[in-house]
Amino acid sequence: MDPRQLILANIERARPYIDMPDNIYLKLLKPERALDGRIVIPIDDGSWATFNYYRVQHNSHCGPTKGGIRYHPDVNRAEVDFLSMGMTYKTAVMELPYGGAKGGIAPCYDGLSPERIAFLRDYFPKKMSLPVLERLTREYTEKIAPFIGPYKDIPAPDMYTNAQVMAWIMDEYSKIVGYTCPAVVTGKPIVLGGSLGRNEATARGTFFTVREALKHLKRAKAGTVVIQGFGNAGAIAAKLFFEAGFKIIAVSDSKGGIYNKRSGLNPDDVLKFKKETGSVVNYPNADFISNGDILTIPCAVLLPAALENVITKDNADKIQAIIVAEPANGPTTIEADDILFDRSIFRIPDILANAGGVTVSYFEWVQNLERLDWTEEEVNARLEAKMKNAFNKVLAESKTNKVSMGTAAYIHAGKRLVEAGRLRG
Numbered sequence: 001m002d003p004r005q006l007i008l009a010n011i012e013r014a015r016p017y018i019d020m021p022d023n024i025y026l027k028l029l030k031p032e033r034a035l036d037g038r039i040v041i042p043i044d045d046g047s048w049a050t051f052n053y054y055r056v057q058h059n060s061h062c063g064p065t066k067g068g069i070r071y072h073p074d075v076n077r078a079e080v081d082f083l084s085m086g087m088t089y090k091t092a093v094m095e096l097p098y099g100g101a102k103g104g105i106a107p108c109y110d111g112l113s114p115e116r117i118a119f120l121r122d123y124f125p126k127k128m129s130l131p132v133l134e135r136l137t138r139e140y141t142e143k144i145a146p147f148i149g150p151y152k153d154i155p156a157p158d159m160y161t162n163a164q165v166m167a168w169i170m171d172e173y174s175k176i177v178g179y180t181c182p183a184v185v186t187g188k189p190i191v192l193g194g195s196l197g198r199n200e201a202t203a204r205g206t207f208f209t210v211r212e213a214l215k216h217l218k219r220a221k222a223g224t225v226v227i228q229g230f231g232n233a234g235a236i237a238a239k240l241f242f243e244a245g246f247k248i249i250a251v252s253d254s255k256g257g258i259y260n261k262r263s264g265l266n267p268d269d270v271l272k273f274k275k276e277t278g279s280v281v282n283y284p285n286a287d288f289i290s291n292g293d294i295l296t297i298p299c300a301v302l303l304p305a306a307l308e309n310v311i312t313k314d315n316a317d318k319i320q321a322i323i324v325a326e327p328a329n330g331p332t333t334i335e336a337d338d339i340l341f342d343r344s345i346f347r348i349p350d351i352l353a354n355a356g357g358v359t360v361s362y363f364e365w366v367q368n369l370e371r372l373d374w375t376e377e378e379v380n381a382r383l384e385a386k387m388k389n390a391f392n393k394v395l396a397e398s399k400t401n402k403v404s405m406g407t408a409a410y411i412h413a414g415k416r417l418v419e420a421g422r423l424r425g
């Protein structure tokens with residue numbers, strides 16, 4: 001299922017449970033404001049290249065808009081529109097004082113030869129040199145500067161953008177406004193106002209929601225964990241669950257997975273092995289398992305932490321986890337959500353399970369605005385409180401309406417958006 005359709009399907013499912021006036025429903029269907037244009041810069045091979053850029057602000061009922069900036073050869077306006085809509089619901093689920101936004105850059109392929117298109121797709125952004133990436137980022141910042149700002153719209157990293165890119169945006173924006181303005185972006189390096197705990201926040205948020213789910217299901221013991229995807233979200237989740245006494249029995253990356261049911265896996269060792277060899281596959285003392293089969297291993301907690309669309313109507317009836325919690329965006333289709341719900345498998349949907357990242361981004365923004373400097377313990381404690389609150393609000397909607405946690409998350413978010421929209425008139 002197309003991830004955009006997934007967001008729309010979830011919104012439609014939640015709608016009967018929300019008293020949503022037509023004007024608000026219609027406002028939420030399309031972005032409030034969108035900016036797109038072109039940037040022309042010299043690139044590493046000496047030629048000039050044109051890039052399409054986007055910044056889309058979906059809805060600001062609950063506050064300034066917030067969302068990442070993605071550098072990817074396939075970024076396009078329709079995708080950015082839907083991603084910004086997803087951010088509106090994610091910030092609303094977490095009860096953050098934000099709306100949703102998203103931005104991105106991709107090469108412009110209009111009128112180019114197939115060879116040139118292939119070159120640009122391969123080049124951007126992975127092979128672009130730092131000076132060219134910096135120039136592109138600074139030109140982009142100049143273009144979007146009138147539309148962003150600490151009280152308007154606050155970008156953050158997303159696919160193939162990182163703390164360095166945020167530092168350039170902050171610097172360029174600061175030059176334009178004439179003072180250092182850290183609160184214009186989040187996900188910055190610590191020395192420029194980034195927050196401690198931001199790097200681990202997504203996985204830590206997932207961990208807190210799973211702990212709440214186990215309490216709800218009255219399961220006292222830490223159990224077994226299976227993780228598809230051993231990147232930023234998956235590997236950090238493995239470490240957090242391991243340290244809390246869970247047994248990590250299988251993990252995977254794009255090349256395949258490893259499985260040791262009897263003695264489990266030590267995530268630090270697996271990470272070291274992956275750094276040395278490029279993959280978790282061939283890790284000693286573990287059997288190979290495919291990325292398809294890893295999802296159906298019997299376990300307490302299954303974490304899809306790689307791709308969208310991996311739990312579908314074709315395999316949902318084979319999932320043997322007690323809890324499915326989603327660090328990845330869109331791993332479960334709407335049909336699979338129905339199947340898991342009918343089978344009483346407790347699914348913690350992506351907009352809740354992976355919202356720790358945007359929540360700590362919010363903490364970073366608060367610290368910047370107030371010139372505060374929270375310790376990592378303080379950040380983690382605040383994150384725990386926000387995750388618990390959101391989890392229990394969504395759980396309450398799920399129980400009251402007898403719907404899955406997936407639908408309940410959109411009910412909780414939708415109600416909040418309606419209330420804010422009504423009050424603002």
Ligand code: NAD
Nearest residue numbers: 202229230231232233253254291305306327328329354357
């Ligand atoms: P990443 O690139 O660091 O890691 C992705 C991992 O998935 C890698 O280990 C990769 O090898 C693996 N992978 C790729 N194809 C695979 C396949 N076919 N089967 C199994 N594994 C495969 O990315 P990330 O930052 O960890 O993000 C992972 C997911 O989590 C994405 O859906 C992302 O949108 C979502 N997410 C991440 C964050 C964050 O803060 N990192 C926040 C919110 C959502």
